[in-house]
Amino acid sequence: MSWLKKILPPKIKRVIGPSKKNVPEGLWSKCPKCDSVLYRTDLEANAEVCPKCEYHNRISARERLDFLLDEKGRKEIGADVQPVDPLKFKDTKKYADRIKASQKEVGETDALIVMKGSIKNVPVVAASFEFKFMGGSMGSVVGERFVRGVQEAIKTKSAFICISASGGARMQEGLFSLMQMAKTSAALTKLSEAGLPYISVLTDPTMGGVSASFAMLGDIIVAEPQALIGFAGPRVIEQTVRETLPDGFQRAEFLVDHGAVDIIIDRRQMRDKLSVLIAGLMKLPVAA
Amino acid sequence: MKISFLDFEQSIAELEAKIEELRAVHDSSPLDITKELNQLQQKSINLTKETYNNLTAWQISQVARHPQRPYTLDYIQALFTDFEELHGDRAFADDPAIVGGLARFEGKPVMVIGHQKGRDVKERQFRNFGMPRPEGYRKALRLYRMAEKFGLPIITLIDTPGAYPGIGAEERGQSEAIARNLYVMAELKTPIIGVIVGEGGSGGALALGVVDQLLMLQYATYSVISPEGCASILWKSQDQASTAAETLGITATRLKAAGLVDRIVNEPMGGAHRAPDEMMDSLRKALADELSKLEAKPIKALLEQRYDRLMSYGKFKDAALK
Numbered sequence: 001m002s003w004l005k006k007i008l009p010p011k012i013k014r015v016i017g018p019s020k021k022n023v024p025e026g027l028w029s030k031c032p033k034c035d036s037v038l039y040r041t042d043l044e045a046n047a048e049v050c051p052k053c054e055y056h057n058r059i060s061a062r063e064r065l066d067f068l069l070d071e072k073g074r075k076e077i078g079a080d081v082q083p084v085d086p087l088k089f090k091d092t093k094k095y096a097d098r099i100k101a102s103q104k105e106v107g108e109t110d111a112l113i114v115m116k117g118s119i120k121n122v123p124v125v126a127a128s129f130e131f132k133f134m135g136g137s138m139g140s141v142v143g144e145r146f147v148r149g150v151q152e153a154i155k156t157k158s159a160f161i162c163i164s165a166s167g168g169a170r171m172q173e174g175l176f177s178l179m180q181m182a183k184t185s186a187a188l189t190k191l192s193e194a195g196l197p198y199i200s201v202l203t204d205p206t207m208g209g210v211s212a213s214f215a216m217l218g219d220i221i222v223a224e225p226q227a228l229i230g231f232a233g234p235r236v237i238e239q240t241v242r243e244t245l246p247d248g249f250q251r252a253e254f255l256v257d258h259g260a261v262d263i264i265i266d267r268r269q270m271r272d273k274l275s276v277l278i279a280g281l282m283k284l285p286v287a288a
Numbered sequence: 289m290k291i292s293f294l295d296f297e298q299s300i301a302e303l304e305a306k307i308e309e310l311r312a313v314h315d316s317s318p319l320d321i322t323k324e325l326n327q328l329q330q331k332s333i334n335l336t337k338e339t340y341n342n343l344t345a346w347q348i349s350q351v352a353r354h355p356q357r358p359y360t361l362d363y364i365q366a367l368f369t370d371f372e373e374l375h376g377d378r379a380f381a382d383d384p385a386i387v388g389g390l391a392r393f394e395g396k397p398v399m400v401i402g403h404q405k406g407r408d409v410k411e412r413q414f415r416n417f418g419m420p421r422p423e424g425y426r427k428a429l430r431l432y433r434m435a436e437k438f439g440l441p442i443i444t445l446i447d448t449p450g451a452y453p454g455i456g457a458e459e460r461g462q463s464e465a466i467a468r469n470l471y472v473m474a475e476l477k478t479p480i481i482g483v484i485v486g487e488g489g490s491g492g493a494l495a496l497g498v499v500d501q502l503l504m505l506q507y508a509t510y511s512v513i514s515p516e517g518c519a520s521i522l523w524k525s526q527d528q529a530s531t532a533a534e535t536l537g538i539t540a541t542r543l544k545a546a547g548l549v550d551r552i553v554n555e556p557m558g559g560a561h562r563a564p565d566e567m568m569d570s571l572r573k574a575l576a577d578e579l580s581k582l583e584a585k586p587i588k589a590l591l592e593q594r595y596d597r598l599m600s601y602g603k604f605k606d607a608a609l610k
Contacts, residue, residue, distance in 0.1 A: 086546070086603035087537050091522035140602030147599060169490075171513045171522070174536045175548050178490060178512040179601035182498045185467060186474035186598040209512070211463040212451075212491045217471055231462040231491075232453030240453050250458060260461045 078145035120287030136166035143180030168208020223252035346530035360402030383424030402445030451492030473498035
């Protein structure tokens with residue numbers, strides 16, 4: 001962390017965004033898929049997609065929103081909604097401490113960031129998961145921010161986009177977290193009544209309670225290449241059926257083959273293609 | 289039927305075995321030991337009461353999964369008349385882990401849908417231990433729509449360890465099947481009552497659980513993850529299942545206090561399986577009561593209420609409200 005970031009108050013730090021901890025400091029990084037040694041700036045310029053093997057590295061919620069939205073007119077929604085510990089949950093560590101540790105490490109207050117803005121002047125509200133925040137797990141804050149995003153979309157006649165990256169429900173919030181599946185899905189019925197599009201973008205990984213609720217309810221469901229998407233985790237399935245899973249099982253391409261996903265879009269084309277799709281559904285002119 | 293006892297009921301089991309023995313002696317010998325027998329029986333009752341007044345969350349999960357506990361079809365048989373089971377999702381298959389169909393409750397036509405577990409080895413396999421596949425949820429969805437079309441109230445009976453984690457289930461879209469039910473139930477134009485009669489296992493239970501009134505039997509459980517699953521993930525050890533059960537707050541009393549369950553239906557002493565008839569009677573009363581209340585509401589108000597309630601779920605702080 002630079003000396004400048006150290007002296008900034010936390011609120012501004014959040015705006016600037018966290019330092020990229022998954023990447024080794026320095027000029028070079030190695031692709032986890034093909035082991036190619038890549039020049040960092042090349043990777044950054046390529047939306048964190050390996051130029052050799054097209055591997056899509058996991059990226060932060062704010063980086064995604066940055067790639068997607070027009071620079072002007074962004075406004076964050078629901079940042080005031082903050083986590084509490086309703087069950088006084090404690091395993092090997094207290095939930096309250098886990099929250100604090102994640103907030104400190106990731107620089108976000110919870111696992112979903114929602115932003116009002118536009119894509120090539122098409123009005124959208126976009127929600128984006130921060131996987132590094134407790135595995136992108138969905139608790140009460142994620143559910144509430146999602147709903148506020150949907151409500152904002154209805155109010156401003158915008159399309160709603162959700163970019164998922166989550167292990168599922170946050171068990172530290174017990175049944176409250178399960179209920180977020182019902183809450184988020186129900187909110188989408190109102191978006192639908194308003195005739196506004198909902199685009200669900202599935203990225204690596206989208207599992208469990210997130211997959212089994214709003215993530216699979218998109219008017220259009222998009223996935224990033226190779227993303228792991230499913231209800232049950234591969235290990236749980238393997239233990240249940242006592243078989244080795246076929247190659248490519250639960251990957252984005254597998255879901256397209258089985259009719260569960262509309263289209264796979266490379267992250268580098270996401271902004272262009274989403275703008276065309278949404279403009280089509282909203283009968284707006286195609287942006288240049 | 290001979291009652292099978294759970295681990296924590298061993299002292300009750302021993303007492304009952306002794307009573308059984310004495311009864312055999314009593315029947316075959318001229319000695320009058322009625323008094324002793326009665327004393328022992330009273331002791332057994334007191335012990336059961338004491339045990340059940342102090343059940344831990346983990347013990348309650350054992351009762352919720354008791355192999356002799358009444359299952360959906362038992363409730364349907366006892367509480368409903370003219371039940372005709374309707375099969376299949378019209379697309380792939382019929383899933384025996386979910387049963388549903390038209391029936392009459394107190395003479396009125398309703399749609400009843402529930403998870404179904406199996407009683408013996410063969411049936412358990414057939415019912416897939418009450419773990420539905422996508423076609424099960426899609427059958428439920430078809431019946432929800434049918435109920436809406438003909439203006440029939442829906443009663444769901446929830447009792448599942450969870451949705452089935454299998455290869456075929458993933459291939460056919462387990463996630464989508466569950467998600468679609470949550471979405472459709474949220475806006476379905478007919479009253480829905482849910483009863484958690486045994487295990488409320490996560491998303492697999494919720495797909496039958498988006499309702500206007502949620503009832504829960506006294507020793508049923510409802511949880512985002514099984515205590516064993518939670519323990520193995522967070523404590524890295526299944527031995528901590530009992531701590532996990534406590535921490536997750538999966539019991540009827542905890543969930544009622546949290547506002548996530550509307551009404552607890554008390555069970556007979558020692559659990560529903562000890563006196564099924566008594567259980568059926570209390571559930572019948574509770575259902576009749578809730579159903580008449582829901583049916584008195586105009587559908588628009590009912591839907592608004594259902595939506596507001598869904599939106600109220602969750603605990604967080606709002607910094608803007610300070």
